[in-house]
Structures are given as structure tokens and as C-alpha cells.
Amino acid sequence: MDYILKTHDLHKSYRKFNALNGLTMSVPKGSIYGLVGMNGAGKTTLIRIAAGLQYPTSGDLELFGTSCFDDKIVDARKRIGTIVETPSLHPEMTAEENLKMQFISKGLPNYDEIPKLLEFVGLKDTGTKKAKKFSLGMRQRLSIAMTLCGDPDMLILDEPINGLDPQGIIEVRELILKLNREKDVTILISSHILDELSRLATHYCFIDKGVAVKEISAAELEKSCNKSLYVEVKGTGNMSVILDRLGYEYKLMTDRAADIFGDVDITPLVMELHKNGMDISKINEKEESLESFFLSVVGGGHND
Amino acid sequence: MINLLRYNMMRLKKYGAFKISVITVAAVGLITVFLEKRQEDCYTHPYAHTYFSMVFMLILIISFLAGNFISKDYVDNTIRNKISIGHKRLDIFIANHITVFFMYILIALTWTTFYLLVGGFVLDTSEINKETMLVGGAVMFFAILAFSGVAVLLSTIVKNTLGGTLPAGFFYATLFIDVFNELIDSKLLNFLTDFLPNLQIVSLNTDKCDDKPVLHIVFSILIFIASFIGGYSIFRKTDLN
Structure with missing residues (x-):
């Protein structure tokens, strides 16, 4: 180059x-x-x-x-x-x-x-x-x-x-x-x-x-700015069991909400959750901003 | 280099105070000739005295204008426009020297033209000592060279509005050496009276021929060289914002 x-x-x-x-x-x-x-x-x-x-x-x-x-x-x-x-x-x-x-x-x-x-x-x-x-x-x-x-x-x-x-x-x-x-x-x-x-x-x-x-x-x-899908459900099922079965990397915010990382196939996810007694109440894409990436790099830690 | 000189000349064209000075000097020259003509029958005019006295005052004024011309480049930060587009610092420095010298010479030439040359046609110049004028003129020329060197040096070192007034302040303040020299017999003061360009020109006001012209010219050249070398050695390494 x-x-x-x-x-x-x-x-x-x-x-x-x-x-x-x-x-x-x-x-x-x-x-x-x-x-x-x-x-x-x-x-x-x-x-x-x-x-x-x-x-x-x-x-x-x-x-x-x-x-x-x-x-x-x-x-x-x-x-x-x-x-x-x-x-x-x-x-x-x-x-x-x-x-x-x-x-x-x-x-x-x-x-x-x-x-x-x-x-x-x-x-x-x-x-x-x-x-x-x-x-x-x-x-x-x-x-x-x-x-x-x-x-x-x-x-x-x-x-x-x-x-x-x-x-x-x-x-x-x-x-x-x-x-x-x-x-x-x-x-x-x-x-x-x-x-x-x-x-x-x-x-x-x-x-x-x-x-x-x-x-x-x-x-x-x-790629480094972690994209995630925020999903909130209502119902009686166990969300983490479904996400583990589907093989997603995720972080539970509460027992009814999670940030799911990586490429998420939404339709199968929704259908699987519904099959197990959970309906989506909220879903949106989140992306780490340049500001937060900048702060993570210079404001206390190096992002390797 | 030629682009830098064109740049400086364009700035000079816009420098209102300098243009007014040139016009004023021309007018003063004509008025002086007129007044001397009116009194021509009363006494013999001290031509050299009048000429060199005025040159001295003009040089002090131009020192102020020249200093401000250089320092404005720093105050407005326009000097970085020249450096960032690839002009060498040496070229910038030389162009400044040429421009400032031009400012002094233009004023001196304007005075010379409108007083000396016009007066030469109008007044009785039969008693003018040509040797006095020519020798004095040569000393004056090199003294102006030294003036311009010091003006660029001081305004380059002090890169603000104070740097613009320093040259005139320096030359004015050192006039007192001439006063002290009248009162105290001192080798140092005698030396400084010969060495400093402003005091060299003061000594030309007496209508007598300069008795040490070669020495004065050599001193002026040395001052110019020292101020050029000193100024550039500072300028080439100065951190600019």
C-alpha cells in the first residue's frame, strides 16, 4: 500500500x-x-x-x-x-x-x-x-x-x-x-x-x-464496534435456554431481555421463542458508537 | 523567491500607512523647497543639514512601519501560509529583508527627489559642497542597510505587535548616546557614535563632510551581516503556531 x-x-x-x-x-x-x-x-x-x-x-x-x-x-x-x-x-x-x-x-x-x-x-x-x-x-x-x-x-x-x-x-x-x-x-x-x-x-x-x-x-x-440485537420478551419461557440452543452469543440484561451479538436470524429466533411461550415485546438493533469506541480506546483501556 | 517578493509587494500596496508616508514625504519635500525659496535672500541654506536631518526623522518613522510590516505576518499568522505551501525559511527571510530595505530606500529616494532634485532647479545651490553630499549619501545608504537589518531582526525575534515598534524604539533610545557623548568624554560613547547607524546619520547633520566614511560604512555592513545571520539562525528553528 x-x-x-x-x-x-x-x-x-x-x-x-x-x-x-x-x-x-x-x-x-x-x-x-x-x-x-x-x-x-x-x-x-x-x-x-x-x-x-x-x-x-x-x-x-x-x-x-x-x-x-x-x-x-x-x-x-x-x-x-x-x-x-x-x-x-x-x-x-x-x-x-x-x-x-x-x-x-x-x-x-x-x-x-x-x-x-x-x-x-x-x-x-x-x-x-x-x-x-x-x-x-x-x-x-x-x-x-x-x-x-x-x-x-x-x-x-x-x-x-x-x-x-x-x-x-x-x-x-x-x-x-x-x-x-x-x-x-x-x-x-x-x-x-x-x-x-x-x-x-x-x-x-x-x-x-x-x-x-x-x-x-x-x-x-x-466490526469492532459491537453490534447487537436487543430483544425483550413477555411470557413464561426461559429465554437463555432458547438462545443457547440456537447457538447465539448473548448477554442477559434481565430474565426477560437480552443483547444478542453477531448476525442474528430474526425469523427463526422469533418462531422459536413463540414456540416456547415467549412473545417479542421489543426488538431493536444497537451499535457501539465511535464515541464509545474512542472512550474505550483512550479512556482507560486499550482495545486490541 | 520571486513569488515571495510579489507577495510582499502586494501587501505593501495595501499598507495604507506606508502609502500615506510616501505621499507625505513628497509633499514635505516640495513644501520645504517652497519655504526655502521664499527665504532665499535672507540666508544661505544649510542644504546638507536640512537634507540629512529629514532623512534621519524619516528613517525613524519607517523603522516603525517596517517593523510592523514584518510583525503583522506573525500577528495575523499569515507566515504559516508561506511555510506550509513549501517556501523555504531562508527565502522568506531574504524576501523580508529585501522588502524592508526597499521601504527605507523608497522613502529616502522620495525625499531626495522632491527636496534635493526639485530644489536643485529652484534654489541657489552654488554653495552646496558636492563632496559632503556624495560622501554623506554613501554613508546614509549603508546606514539604511544596517537599519533594515536591525528592523527585520528585532521584529523576527519578537513576533508580535511589540516587535513592530521595537526597531523604532531601539533607534530612538540610542540617540541619547549622542547626548551623553557631548557631556562625557568616553571612548565607548565615541565608538558607539561611529558604530550605530542612527548616530552616523545624526553626525551628517552638521553640513561638514563625514571624516570617517569608510569606517562608518564598514560598521554598517557588519551590523547588517550580524543582524542577518543572527535573525536567520533564530528564525530557521523557531516553532511557529
């Missing part, structure tokens, strides 16, 4: 505080890679190192196969677009002028793409309004537009939906999915909004105290 970004035992220390403690992770090419971790886990520090704003204390980071200590890393960075925490805009300039500055900085020859980018992020009608008068959501949208200048191969987005309204969140999500599917752009995204991340990411990295405690694909995560 090709990896766009890799870290090897990455350490970053600030005087007495260790932000990264041997972080090792790999972002596959073409993935939407979600960075998940609590505040202070090291997500933004990692992104700053990837963007070239800071250097590791030890260890290495590779971008497109180039080490961050190699002079050629600047060529690799020309292929990425980055948002780090808060938007970096010229407050005295309009949205169009800010994009023009980015075009100039990147050496892009003409500005024809600017109106399209502004329309894409919903800022085409800002006119002469200066960026200092923008709302947080507008500044965030402009930042996203700036990362898209020059058709990057990879986007590194640190909390990109901060400050966006629900419509904006949907638009950014669709944009990310579109870029990934149609242009094969690899995306590294960190977000506290796990529900939103779960709709996007193809891979996850759970970071805690500067260490990657788990890397997992979305498919593997789905």
Missing part, C-alpha cells in the same frame, strides 16, 4: 511538556484519515510538524516519501493544502484578495479559478467586505478555499468545520467526499465532532498523550 504521510517514533517536546511521545502512524494514499483524540493529545502538534511550522525533537515524518529533515521537503509541501487551527487570513483584504495572495505565493499564473473557488465555498457575494469583518464560519470557508488553490494532492485539515452552521458542515463534508472520490485527494482530518468524522473517514488514528494507540480502517472499526 502507498502511504502519503508516515511518521516514525515522532517526538516533540516543549521545555518540560512532551506533546508527542513516539507517534507512529501512516496515512494511506487516497484515504480520508481521521485523527481522533482528546484536547492536548497531540493532533495539532502533528499537523504543525507536517506543515513545516515546527520540527520534531526526534523521530521522523515523511511526506510523499521525503523526510521532513530533507531540503526537498519543500517540494513535497507544494503538493499539500493545510488548515492549522485558526484561519490565517489578511484581515485588511477581501476574500478575493486573500485568495489572490495565495495564488501569488504559490506562483499560480492566472486568477481564473478564484471566482469558482469562492462560489464553491459559498463566499462569492462577499464583494468588498474585509476578512476582519467575516464571521468565524466565513473565515473557515475562506481558509478551505485557500487550501484548494493549485489542486493539491493532499489536504491536512485541523478542525475544518469549527464555526460552521449545519448547512456549512454538510457542504464541507460533501466537498471532502467529492475531492476524495473524484480527484483521489488524500485527506488528513482532525475533528472533535466524532459523529461527523464517522461519516467521512475511511481510516482512523486514535491518539492519546502523544502516542497513536490505535490505527484502524473504517471497515475494521465497524
Whole structure:
């Protein structure tokens, strides 16, 4: 598998505080890679190192196969677009002028793409309004537009939906999915909004105290997030006898209710329970959420 | 590098205070010529004195504007836009130096054009000592180079609005050395009067030819080199947010 970004035992220390403690992770090419971790886990520090704003204390980071200590890393960075925490805009300039500055900085020859980018992020009608008068959501949208200048191969987005309204969140999500599917752009995204991340990411990295405690694909995560069928019955029969006979793995909540794990064939189950004097009063599918999985990984135990 | 210079020039175009300064200097130059013309029959104008006095004041003002130009990149965090898209830190640093030097030179040239050159057509310049002006001009040029180096160094080290005002504050505060030098006979103070670029220009205000131009130019070049090396060695390893 090709990896766009890799870290090897990455350490970053600030005087007495260790932000990264041997972080090792790999972002596959073409993935939407979600960075998940609590505040202070090291997500933004990692992104700053990837963007070239800071250097590791030890260890290495590779971008497109180039080490961050190699002079050629600047060529690799020309292929990425980055948002780090808060938007970096010229407050005295309009949205169009800010994009023009980015075009100039990147050496892009003409500005024809600017109106399209502004329309894409919903800022085409800002006119002469200066960026200092923008709302947080507008500044965030402009930042996203700036990362898209020059058709990057990879986007590194640190909390990109901060400050966006629900419509904006949907638009950014669709944009990310579109870029990934149609242009094969690899995306590294960190977000506290796990529900939103779960709709996007193809891979996850759970970071805690500067260490990657788990890397997992979305498919593997789905298997790991224990799905179960909650069944509640009324009647006189013994539920556990039936479930044992059918060979299901289960957990009794009460003598009339159970969580049944794995793939459950509902029709035979219902018929067997009915044959033995029990009728279903309640049945629903349950799934461990990304939040609970995250807590189980970083909040007290490692989920191997 | 060329993209960074274009970027900085675009920022400079938007820098209202600097544009106003350039226009004001041009206006002051013309007004000064006009006022001197009106009094031409009364006394012989100390051309060099007027010219270099004004240059000194302008340089202090531009130190403030130049410092703020550099520090604003940190305050607004727009410097990370340059680094994250692949510009080398050395290129960014050199581009900043070139831009700041350009700011100083543009102001000095504007003053020179509107006072010296226009005045040359309008006023009686027969008593101007050309050697004084040329030697003083050369010393001034390299002093400006040193000014720009120190301005970039200070605003790079102190990456906030204070860093923007530090260059002007530093040059203003060190003026007192010249005052103390008048009162106390000290080798250190004499040395600093020759060494510091702001005090070199102050000494040009006397209408007399600079008697140590080579020494002053060498000091200015050394200051520039030291501030460049010092500034870059700090900037290349600085953790940015």
C-alpha cells in the first residue's frame, strides 16, 4: 500500500511538556484519515510538524516519501493544502484578495479559478467586505478555499468545520467526499465532532498523550464496534435456554431481555421463542458508537 | 523567491500607512523647497543639514512601519501560509529583508527627489559642497542597510505587535548616546557614535563632510551581516503556531 504521510517514533517536546511521545502512524494514499483524540493529545502538534511550522525533537515524518529533515521537503509541501487551527487570513483584504495572495505565493499564473473557488465555498457575494469583518464560519470557508488553490494532492485539515452552521458542515463534508472520490485527494482530518468524522473517514488514528494507540480502517472499526440485537420478551419461557440452543452469543440484561451479538436470524429466533411461550415485546438493533469506541480506546483501556 | 517578493509587494500596496508616508514625504519635500525659496535672500541654506536631518526623522518613522510590516505576518499568522505551501525559511527571510530595505530606500529616494532634485532647479545651490553630499549619501545608504537589518531582526525575534515598534524604539533610545557623548568624554560613547547607524546619520547633520566614511560604512555592513545571520539562525528553528 502507498502511504502519503508516515511518521516514525515522532517526538516533540516543549521545555518540560512532551506533546508527542513516539507517534507512529501512516496515512494511506487516497484515504480520508481521521485523527481522533482528546484536547492536548497531540493532533495539532502533528499537523504543525507536517506543515513545516515546527520540527520534531526526534523521530521522523515523511511526506510523499521525503523526510521532513530533507531540503526537498519543500517540494513535497507544494503538493499539500493545510488548515492549522485558526484561519490565517489578511484581515485588511477581501476574500478575493486573500485568495489572490495565495495564488501569488504559490506562483499560480492566472486568477481564473478564484471566482469558482469562492462560489464553491459559498463566499462569492462577499464583494468588498474585509476578512476582519467575516464571521468565524466565513473565515473557515475562506481558509478551505485557500487550501484548494493549485489542486493539491493532499489536504491536512485541523478542525475544518469549527464555526460552521449545519448547512456549512454538510457542504464541507460533501466537498471532502467529492475531492476524495473524484480527484483521489488524500485527506488528513482532525475533528472533535466524532459523529461527523464517522461519516467521512475511511481510516482512523486514535491518539492519546502523544502516542497513536490505535490505527484502524473504517471497515475494521465497524466490526469492532459491537453490534447487537436487543430483544425483550413477555411470557413464561426461559429465554437463555432458547438462545443457547440456537447457538447465539448473548448477554442477559434481565430474565426477560437480552443483547444478542453477531448476525442474528430474526425469523427463526422469533418462531422459536413463540414456540416456547415467549412473545417479542421489543426488538431493536444497537451499535457501539465511535464515541464509545474512542472512550474505550483512550479512556482507560486499550482495545486490541 | 520571486513569488515571495510579489507577495510582499502586494501587501505593501495595501499598507495604507506606508502609502500615506510616501505621499507625505513628497509633499514635505516640495513644501520645504517652497519655504526655502521664499527665504532665499535672507540666508544661505544649510542644504546638507536640512537634507540629512529629514532623512534621519524619516528613517525613524519607517523603522516603525517596517517593523510592523514584518510583525503583522506573525500577528495575523499569515507566515504559516508561506511555510506550509513549501517556501523555504531562508527565502522568506531574504524576501523580508529585501522588502524592508526597499521601504527605507523608497522613502529616502522620495525625499531626495522632491527636496534635493526639485530644489536643485529652484534654489541657489552654488554653495552646496558636492563632496559632503556624495560622501554623506554613501554613508546614509549603508546606514539604511544596517537599519533594515536591525528592523527585520528585532521584529523576527519578537513576533508580535511589540516587535513592530521595537526597531523604532531601539533607534530612538540610542540617540541619547549622542547626548551623553557631548557631556562625557568616553571612548565607548565615541565608538558607539561611529558604530550605530542612527548616530552616523545624526553626525551628517552638521553640513561638514563625514571624516570617517569608510569606517562608518564598514560598521554598517557588519551590523547588517550580524543582524542577518543572527535573525536567520533564530528564525530557521523557531516553532511557529
